[in-house]
Amino acid sequence: MDQTTLANARIPAATYRLQFNAAFRFQDAERIVPYLDALGVSDVYASPFFKARAGSMHGYDIVDHNLLNPEIGSSEDFDSYCETLRRHGMGQILDFVPNHMCIEGGGNPRWLDLLENGPSSIHGNFFDVDWSPVKKELTDKVLIPVLGDQYGTVLENGELVLSFEDGAFFIHYYGHRFPIIPKTYSPVLTLRLSELGRLLPPDHEGHQELLSIVTAISHLPFYTERDPALVQERYREKEVIKQRLWKLCRDNWAIKEFINENVRIFNGEKGNPRSFDLLDGLLRNQVYRLAHWRTATDEINYRRFFDINELGAIRMENHQVFEETHRLLLELVREGKVTGLRIDHADGLYDPTDYFRRLQRACFLQTRLALLPAAAGEQEAPDNEKGFAEGILELYDEMISVSPQSKPFYIICEKILGKSERLPEDWRVYGSTGYEFANAVTGLLVDTGNSREFDGIYARFIQERPNFAEIAYQKKKQVMRFSMGGEINTLGHYLNTLSESNRHTRDFTLGSLIKALTEVIAHFPVYRTYTATRKVADRDRQYIEYAVAKAKRRNPAMSESIFTFIEDVLLLRFHDSTGREEQEQWIDFVMKFQQLTGPVMAKGLEDTAFYVYNRLVSLNEVGGTPERFGIPLEAFHGQNIERTKSNPTAMLTTSTHDTKRSEDVRARICVLSEAPALWHDCLRRWSRMNLGRKVAVHGVRVPDRNEEYLLYQTIVGTWPAHDPLGAIQRPFVERLKEYTLKAMREAKVNTSWINPDALHEEAALHFVETILRDVPSNSFLADLRRTIPGIIRCGLLNSLSQTLLKAASPGIPDFYQGTELWDFSLVDPDNRRPVDFEIRAAMLKELQAAERERGARALVRELLETMDDGRVKLYLTWKLLSHRREHRTVFELGKYLPLEVHGPQSDNVCAFERYNDDKTLIAVAPRFFTRLAAQSRGLLLGADVWEDTRLVIPFESTGRLYRNILTGERLVTSLWEGKTSFPLAAVLADFPVALLETFEEE
CATH class of the missing domain: 3.30.1590.10 (Maltooligosyl trehalose synthase, domain 2)
Structure with missing residues (x-):
């Protein structure tokens, strides 16, 4: 593994997330390194592998940061695995957990x-x-x-x-x-x-x-x-x-x-x-x-x-805690076994900005100390290490004073960004883990023009007109009352202590302060602010003023002066009489407040409201905005342009261990947005067919209309793409039942984790079981099988476009384990099921051999005829990642130019150019395939579909040669209405998406 240079980190070309646990160990990872290398992956992105609670399936419940998890393998197993990575020129990004540890079970x-x-x-x-x-x-x-x-x-x-x-x-x-x-x-x-x-x-x-x-x-x-x-x-x-x-x-x-x-x-x-x-x-x-x-x-x-009792937060702001928890990690950095870091739940830290400063400094020191034997001689280095370390840190501090945003080690952070929110500029990270990209690409696949129709369909089916903002507000308050009341009470008492020190605020009652504080948090528009000194950033000031203003309007009966006091404290508007010690208490209160707003937002929004507001659930994703029905093409381009300028090497993801639905499930559900009439008819028929399968509980038929609406979307999104026997397999039904139970409890409407209603739950699970029973009398199942093939096919094509956009957009594409084939997983633990890497490795070898023997053009036609088996997605992933690895500069540093499309299907294409002085690439990703299907007699390719739709290539001469990387076809630019262009019928003649590159005839 390469060591970092003085100022530049080792940047991955593409990452692949692996979930380590007792069922997937270091030895298993070592066996698949050659496959990942052949796929085009440059870096393994590893889930936490330090010692966790016995039986942990994810590794976030760490009990000792300075030991490898023995359930995953021994130190010898780990060293062998890392050596295999090194031999293949691959790096390893580690998911590190600085916010909490597992305190349950006696293992810590x-x-x-x-x-x-x-x-x-x-x-x-x-x-x-x-x-x-x-x-x-x-x-x-x-x-x-x-x-x-x-x-x-x-x-x-x-x-x-x-x-x-x-x-x-x-x-x-x-x-x-x-x-x-x-x-x-x-x-x-x-x-x-x-x-x-x-x-x-x-x-x-x-x-x-x-x-x-x-x-x-x-x-x-x-x-x-x-x-x-x-x-x-x-x-x-x-x-x-x-x-x-x-x-x-x-x-x-x-x-x-x-x-x-x-x-x-x-x-x-x-x-x-x-x-x-x-x-x-x-x-x-x-x-x-x-x-x-x-x-x-x-x-x-x-x-x-959050509200998980067995995970106790640690005080990372304490420098001794930092040193103790990072000892083994920094050893691995020094040894080159960890070449990048993903920091989990940065918003939980007391001072994330300071944490990232210290982490970059520590990693820089270790990567430079790793060069000591070469610099000072094998015998001399250990004796002089302390002196070398001091010199290295002086060099680092000097470098930072000249360039404050220098980032010598590749670090990304898990951070959920709200609408129009950007990462704090003083965080020394390369960007976030990519939730915002996942939501942007999903939004791009949603037909925004059908928003009002979907509002009506949803409202009529559930027999009420839900308001997402109101649901989110109520659910955040519910979480503060029933899950995090202790934290709210503690913060309220702290605020009460602060109020007692001033004669103008001492009469505020404890109860009123807690209520006002709850209201402000419930209206907070982002996960948290980042005040750590006496200066409040303008951005944070706007968020606080917005939340306080909303809370005031919501509670006209409460004294406005209470909200003004809270605003003064959060904005650090000290009074003339506020002494130095009291000022420090205000700052401490603000920082503890900031640690609380994030968990409330996450639990109230992602883990509750997202299971209640089900209009189009592909939009209910971590960091998503379900109330916004997709995004315009211009907004997608705008985000890519912004990333090119600010975080060109941030991570891009479409599936993670945290996503509510896998990328392929979301891509398929997005198809429904294109066909509101079809969806409305399906709902009407299916609900009528299944009415008799509902059981009355407490005088109400179960599942309720909203739960039923979610269930039908879930079935459509997860139905197996390839079912040659025409039979519902038992594991599929069990997975749906497990998901239904989790979704109902997360929604906290008819049941919950704290107060489960066994009768309601059993009735709902019985409904799932009966509507999916594969018997001749099941009219719903028969109707579903007639309806869903077209949706499935368009969803698969959506997934191909999504894969191309991830690989070609500014940023580092990340692939969650197993998603190089079709993956129709739901929220964890469903998305942590074992992955069959042997099948994937064998498929890749066959594809590579087939391309050599028959050529790409013949191969892709065959893959499209057998799309259900997933090889087409594997092929696309391999071709894209291989090309990225060979031409890293244009992908990482190249400029981004949205391209115009003219003609009858102009709205059905997202196209852009990536270019630098040496190379030009053009990505072409269609969308809204149900519209295209209406034009087509077959594979949604060529002139039948695209007619005279053309892709305009600005600043390019006519007669310029391009090659389609995916099919090997050659294309020549031509003049059309005074503009250099390609006919999309030619660009997409043999494959649904395209990546074109300039080349010269030999």
Whole structure:
């Protein structure tokens, strides 16, 4: 793998996302490296592979940033895999998780240490725990909302079990394991001491040692102790106590049995509530308070990833935390085994701007230190490394002072951008992971002219006229009330404290402040702002003023002065009397506010509103705007032009592990936008046919009309493209049922994750099962099979256009695992199903051989005749990525020019030119294939479809030779109405999309 140069990162040509887990290990990845290389991929884009919770399917639940995940493979497996990448000249971009860790199950040593040592733990500042929370009973404690029922019920059911292991005591709750503070061992060790005296005389050395241990325990400093010397003493002595206790039990059978019997007594007897008093007393003295999982809504006092209790946020703003969590990562960067980074959930960080500054600086240092042996000699380098490091960092700082936006390492960030929102200019990253491109290309495939018709179809079917903005507002408030109430309450109390310091704001009540704060967040137009100093950016100021103004208008009965106070704080409009310390508190409040708005937006919008507003669900994508019915062609070109100027090497994606639907599902659903009459007729027929299959629950037929509307779109979008037996396979039905259940719970209308309605859910799943039952009497299934082939074909053609646009647009194309063939996956976990790479590798070899033997033109005709098998998409992907790799400069640095199309089908084409001094490329991607199908008698190619539609090539002479990279055909520009052009009938004579390049006759 190449090392970075002094100022320039190693930029990938194309990336391929791999999902590592126990079913896909380093050895599996190593085996497919030759295939990915042959496909044209330059860099593997790896899911997190540091040690995660046992059984993790995605790797985001990390328990140790400095260990490889043993379920994925050993360090030797990893090294072998990386060496294979190096031999093929490929890099590796790692998905890194800086915001949170998994704290569930007892596998996180830092979290266990915190639970054993409280606020004085050496990891006390590692996690974002509020040790002085609103609920005073939790002072110096941490609430663990993990129990499946009320604490007392769980305790008296015997579900909390004390154990003695290797000299230490623990509490077990199913798969969870919690340490007992050594300071509280004494009640267990001293229970029934008189009984011990009958087994061992008081002068027995074992008896004496036990009493000595109890005495040592009594001298341990408390877990609230902050004096460094006493903290060090407790850490040292508690481990000595554990060792002495374990040795005593190994050496003395009577002592071991005595302790085991005490443990049994502490664990109580089910049916005898008083028998649990001892265990209850022990638990009351721990750092943690075990509680019913529902208490997280109001009382949780550690920051989480969104509302997921088992993912605890870490304080990356703490430089020690940064150093500890990046140690292994930076080693891999230094060794060249990681050549780029994707930073997960940057919006969750306290100060993303500062984080990216530190990360670039650290990566620069490691890539330069990697050159030390060559620069200083093998023997000299280790001794002089510290001096070299200081010199390298001085060089870096000097470079940054001259060019503040220098980015020596390829880093991209997961960032969801709102309408017209751009990445903060001071982030030292190469761009985002590409959600905005996915939504732009999807929007391009939507027929915007049919927006009003679709509004009417949707409203009539569900029998109401939904407003997306209102749904989003209500769902964000719902999330703040039922999922993140604890965070809102904490922030409200913080704001109340700030208000008390000024006589003009001290009369605001806590309740009114929390309500006003909730309203402002509910109206926030973007995921977050990025204030970190006393200066608020103009862009952030506009967002805050907008949200406050909307909140004011929405709540005329509330005092306007409360909203003005919140606006003053968020905009840091300090009063003359605001002292320095209070100003720092305001800034801290703003930064904590910023960490909260993102999760509320994500949970309220993506994970709730997107499952409620179902007008055309291909638009309900991460970072999408479902209320906007597609985008004009000019807007797509405008985004590409802007990316060329600002982030030409940002990632472009169409499917990810987070997308609600795969690229091919969205491309097919977009076809419906072209045919509102067809869709309306289908809905009318299908709902009538399936009415008798609905079951009444609570007096209402299930599924409700909105759920039914979503289901029909989902079936259309995911129906298998190739079903030669004409039969619905069981896995397809099960996948739809799993998705339906998740969609209903996410919508939080008739059921939810917190309060599942089993009757409603069972009735809805029964409906899915029955309407897809493959029996002769199922008229719906018969009608679906008659209707869907045309939609499928147009959807596949949409997918080919989408693939071309991704590969040719400004940016770095990313391919999610398996999507080089047709992939009709839904939201996770459906999109994490195993991928058959052997089939793909074999297909690619066959395609390459066939092209050599028969030529591209004959091959593509065959591929179009058998589109259902997906080889046509694999062929297109291979040809595009291979060409990108061979001609990187024009794709990465070339200018972008939208091209005009004239003629009867001019609206059906997106075309643009990429060019630099040496080369010109033209991409031609048709759309709205149902219109073209009306013109065609066959494959949607040639003059039957395109008639006299022409592609205008400005600044080009007539008689210029071009070659179609996909078919090998040669084309010559000609003059048409005074303009140099190509007839689209010739450009698209043999294949539905085209990539043309200039060339000279040999």
